[in-house]
Amino acid sequence: MDSLPLLTIVTFLPLVGGLLLFAVPKGAEGAVRWVALATAVLGFVVSLPLLGYDGVAAGMQFAENYAWIPTWGLTWHLGIDGISVWLVMLTTFLGPIVILGAWDSVSRRHTEFFFHLLALQTAMLGAFVAQNLAVFYVFWELMLIPMFFLIGIWGGKERLYATLKFVLYTVFGSMLMLVAIFYLYWLHHEQAVAGLLGPAAALSPWSLEFTDLYRVQMGADVQAWLFLAFALAFAVKVPMFPLHTWLPDAHVQAPTAGSVVLAGVLLKMGTYGFLRLGMPLFPAAVAEWAWVILVLAVVGIVYGALVAMIQPDMKKLVAYSSVSHMGYIMLGIFVLNPQGVEGGILQMLNHGISTGALFLLVGVLYDRTHTRRIWDFGGLAKVMPIYTTVFIVVALSSAGLPGTNGFVGEFLTLLGAFQWGHEAFAQTGSFWSSYGYVVVAATGVVLGAVYLLWMIERVFFGPILQSRWLGLKDLSAREGLVFAPLLLMIFWMGLYPKPFIDKMEPTVEAWIEQIRAGEKKAASLPQGFGSPANPSGELHSRLAASGDAQSEGSEGGGD
Amino acid sequence: MPTDLHFSLMIPELVVLGSAVLVLLLDAVLHGGGPRPGEEDPRDTTLALSVVGCVVAAAWIPAVLWNIEGPRSSFNGLFVADRFSLFFKLVVLVGAALSLLLSDSWLRRRRLSSGAAHALVLFATSGMMYMVSAGDMVTLFLGLEVMSIPVYCLAALLRWEDRSVEAGVKYLVLGAFATAIMLFGFALLYGYQGLVGGVATTQLEPLQTTLMANAEALPLYARAGGLLVLIGLLFKISAAPFHMWTPDVYEGAPLPFVAFMSVAVKATAAAVLLRVFGGPLLAVLGLDGMLWVVAAFTMVVGNFMALVQDNVKRMLAYSSIAHGGYILVGVLAGSAEAQAGVLYYALAYTVGNVAAFAVLVYLSRQGHEAERFSDLQGLGARHPLVGGVMVLAMLSLTGIPPLVGFFGKFVIFKAAVAQGYVGLTILALLTSAVSFAYYLRPVIALFMRPTVGCEVAVIPVNRRVALCMGLTSLAICALGVFSExxxxWLSSAVLALAG
Structure with missing residues (x-):
């Protein structure tokens, strides 16, 4: 197993399968679907060994490291830790479900459709397993293209507007991040040459390895600027209030499969970016500016829920519920204690499963009725009992009913936020800047129940308003096959989340430790350390040169 | 009397010139008007000859000249065949060969004689090759003229079409102005070299040495000379505000030759910029601030004006202006790494742009140029491979990894940040985010809009254009990933520049 590049295989298998689709002769749409499904199932099966991730030992496993462009210090470095293993599994798990869900609903250009779905899967997996910033960026940008086509070709009426808005929002964030990447890249080079980063780094000063970049030393002010650039890119993707406006458009216009992937995995890319890059790279900036993120997170929770409540379109309702749920994830991650972070990560998985399932369910209804307006429906429980049951279970899991996955995630997140508030209260004594966040966030739970239950009531209960719904078919066997694994996961993660938490716990603790340590280290550096004028602290050493002789490779003006 | 006559250094140029002359002769002998019944089509012969000329010249460079021992300059320093010039010659030759492949079907459909057009491309190419090899202001100027005049003619090739004539005349008049300005700059610098440097010579190296040695006390006329030369080159690279000719010329000129000028002229201008102003000279002349402004302005104008075009050729014209801006960032940064980045970028831009034009040529059909976005509508579904090439070209020009265009930006902006041009890099990347909005338009037209008209004419398979598309697509995909x-080679090419 050691020699087998498992992560590379897992990453590229969908793309290879997608390219194979073009070899299927024209007119054989059935065969195209089967090849796509087989690829996705195989992708899931191949990724199963990753569950052998050793949860006790934190750190990167299944690592692969090959030279790519050594002149620039780019390496093909992949690996997973207790956080990314779950996101990889989520992606490969949703792969076959999405394809099976889109089985009949694509009316034209099947080959391209399934190709883009599979290519998208490769791009997402690549971003989750990358351990080199260049590799990450490649996949991060690549992700846009298949989604651009999925919305733009197979989307609804306003698809061009929606898909361009999606691309442009994301790209503006990414480009600022790219500048910050170049800056970090250069800073690492300067500090490595100056000997600040140890002898190993001095040998290869150009590097974009995550682990190398984590060690770059920056004052809090420099970190704040770079954090801003990274945070913008990730916040657009999450999306955080007020950068979320592309999301409802994209979701409403996207075909069902596109929505499921978008909500299920793509949005996680933003929160994962914070976890992997935004926070560990700039811990001092996080300490200083976390309150902004926290405020935006709770605003997003409540705002998303309130706006979801009044949506007439089921899909838009689910889209806004995403804004709300992603707010929980951001809240959990940024309170920086084990409960909160674990809750946030669990919530990432839960949201992928529950919201993905909700989009699939809305898609099932839309395929049959060609409408998504809530007021067109009523009393569907009488004609589609199984569908109704599934829908209610999924909706309740999304609302966080105990016994379902949503409860565990939300509970841990709120617990983490409460603890954080408790500590903050001891320091500041101000209620609203400590407990306030968890209080506001908790109202989001109530609101979540309100909009979902209200939608359920209007769609499934009461009298059947239109006679044309009387003949609606209930879930077919294929659709049952789509939802069965999702329901299984909803209850598994709700009733017995221990295996999931166990595998991520050491990683999360090490991660928090890393950020705390980085924060302390940055606090010991003077302002302006790492700025363009003063990349490796010579300025400070010269200023402080009065007396205290500094040995070579010391921390500049810091220690 | 020059003592160093190394004609062997000039073999690629001589091959290109020789094939140009042969093409002209053959065209005259073989009745350039078109095939007669039972005769071989003479256009095939001239095309084959031109392409083979380019390929042989290009193959000669890595096979022989790259690793040649002994002197690399000839004719008393008038002609320099260092690795730097060799790299650009390769780029220019590749651009020329690909454009020749494109031009064939286009000329055929218009029932035009191809010999003259092919010969013009070859003459222009040889001019470019002399330009990048110029070690002397005179060679530089001669090369410039040999390049420019055939390109003006190519722009006006459709002499019965007002648009084409307008393009040619506009290019000629503005180009002549730019050349005159540049020549005036040369004159001032020559005078300065004679007065201060002691030896009146037109050679570039002694001039640069003199300028550097007197960096503290440069008279105004020397700075002005530098400025005027710079302006002449900025015109050729179509940097704003000297870009006004570009969209009109691109719109009016024949499609395949627009491909040629957009890549080859730009690469040549970039090479000469590096050769004349490379390294610290720019700052010594006090022109770095101006180039900063020009680069910023070029990127903004190019990217924003491209947004509002309805014509794909005009859009590509503004896009080429924007790419000129990115190249200028590399020139401005000036480190060896940045210069290598400019070389990289020239290559990346060449393959991306030629691929885009190849698709346009392919989709043009009898009486129906693929020029407006509406002309492309719905064709992607019918011709997915052709559409796919357009997608690759556009994504590469936008800078989506792992295509070669991304790595071009990567290496230039990496170097720019390292030289402290963080603000300019932010501007560059933000404007390149804007570029998504127009580079995606051909893709949207091809794949996401319905076909216009009741039926689409069947577009015949065109092997030559398909070959060009295949080669460029392969290059777009592979050149970036296998950069290592x-x-x-790039760094050794830049090394030649430094000393």
Whole structure:
């Protein structure tokens, strides 16, 4: 197993399968679907060994490291830790479900459709397993293209507007991040040459390895600027209030499969970016500016829920519920204690499963009725009992009913936020800047129940308003096959989340430790350390040169 | 009397010139008007000859000249065949060969004689090759003229079409102005070299040495000379505000030759910029601030004006202006790494742009040029491979990894940040985010809009254009990912520039 590049295989298998689709002769749409499904199932099966991730030992496993462009210090470095293993599994798990869900609903250009779905899967997996910033960026940008086509070709009426808005929002964030990447890249080079980063780094000063970049030393002010650039890119993707406006458009216009992937995995890319890059790279900036993120997170929770409540379109309702749920994830991650972070990560998985399932369910209804307006429906429980049951279970899991996955995630997140508030209260004594966040966030739970239950009531209960719904078919066997694994996961993660938490716990603790340590280290550096004028602290050493002789490779003006 | 006559250094140029002359002769002998019944089509012969000329010249460079021992300059320094010039010659030759492949079907459909057009491309190419090899202001100027005049003619090739004539005349008049300005700059610098440097020579190296040695006390006329030369080159690279000719010329000129000028002229201008103003000279002349403004302005104008075009050729014209801006960032940064980045970028831009034009040529059909976005509508579904090439070209020009265009930006902006141009890099990347909005338009037209008209004419398979598309697509996909295999060449090319 050691020699087998498992992560590379897992990453590229969908793309290879997608390219194979073009070899299927024209007119054989059935065969195209089967090849796509087989690829996705195989992708899931191949990724199963990753569950052998050793949860006790934190750190990167299944690592692969090959030279790519050594002149620039780019390496093909992949690996997973207790956080990314779950996101990889989520992606490969949703792969076959999405394809099976889109089985009949694509009316034209099947080959391209399934190709883009599979290519998208490769791009997402690549971003989750990358351990080199260049590799990450490649996949991060690549992700846009298949989604651009999925919305733009197979989307609804306003698809061009929606898909361009999606691309442009994301790209503006990414480009600022790219500048910050170049800056970090250069800073690492300067500090490595100056000997600040140890002898190993001095040998290869150009590097974009995550682990190398984590060690770059920056004052809090420099970190704040770079954090801003990274945070913008990730916040657009999450999306955080007020950068979320592309999301409802994209979701409403996207075909069902596109929505499921978008909500299920793509949005996680933003929160994962914070976890992997935004926070560990700039811990001092996080300490200083976390309150902004926290405020935006709770605003997003409540705002998303309130706006979801009044949506007439089921899909838009689910889209806004995403804004709300992603707010929980951001809240959990940024309170920086084990409960909160674990809750946030669990919530990432839960949201992928529950919201993905909700989009699939809305898609099932839309395929049959060609409408998504809530007021067109009523009393569907009488004609589609199984569908109704599934829908209610999924909706309740999304609302966080105990016994379902949503409860565990939300509970841990709120617990983490409460603890954080408790500590903050001891320091500041101000209620609203400590407990306030968890209080506001908790109202989001109530609101979540309100909009979902209200939608359920209007769609499934009461009298059947239109006679044309009387003949609606209930879930077919294929659709049952789509939802069965999702329901299984909803209850598994709700009733017995221990295996999931166990595998991520050491990683999360090490991660928090890393950020705390980085924060302390940055606090010991003077302002302006790492700025363009003063990349490796010579300025400070010269200023402080009065007396205290500094040995070579010391921390500049810091220690 | 020059003592060093190394004609062997000039073999690629001589091959290109020779094939140009042969093409002209053959065209006259073989009745350039078109095939007669039972005769071989003479256009095939001239095309084959031109392409073979380019390929042989290009193959000669890595096979022989790259690793040649002994002197690399000839004719008393008038002609320099260092690795730097060799790299650009390769780029220019590749651009010329691909454009020749494109031009064939286009000329055929218009029932035009191809011999003259092919010969013009070859003459222009040889001019470019002399330009990048110029070690002397005179060679530089001669090369410039040999390049420019055939390109003006190519722009006006459709002499019965007002648009084409307008393009040619506009290019000629503005180009002549730019050349005159540049020549005036040369004159001032020559005078300065004679007065201060002691030896009146038109050679570039002694001039640069003199300028550097007197960096503290440069008279105004020397700075002005530098400025005027710079302006002449900025015109050729179509940097704003000297870009006004570009969209009109691109719109009016024949499609395949627009491909040629957009890549080859720009690469040549970039090479000469590096040769004349490379390294610290720009700052010594006090022109770095101006170039900063020009680069910023070029990127903004190019990217924003491209947004509002309805014509794909005009859009590509503004896009080429924007790419000129990115190249200028590399020139401005000036480190060896940045210069290598400019070389990389020239290559990346060449393959991306030629691929885009190849698709336009392919989709043009009898009486129906693929020029407006509406002309492309719905064709992607019918011709997915052709559409796919357009997608690759556009994504590469936008800078989506792992295509070669991304790595071009990567290496230039990496170097720019390292030289402290963080603000300019932010501007560059933000404007390149804007570029998504127009580079995606051909893709949207091809794949996401319905076909216009009741039926689409069947577009015949065109092997030559398809070959061009295949080669460029392959290059777009592979050149970036396998950068490591040739980065060493680039740095050795830049090394030649430094000393």
């Amino acid at each position: 295999s040739y980065l060493g």
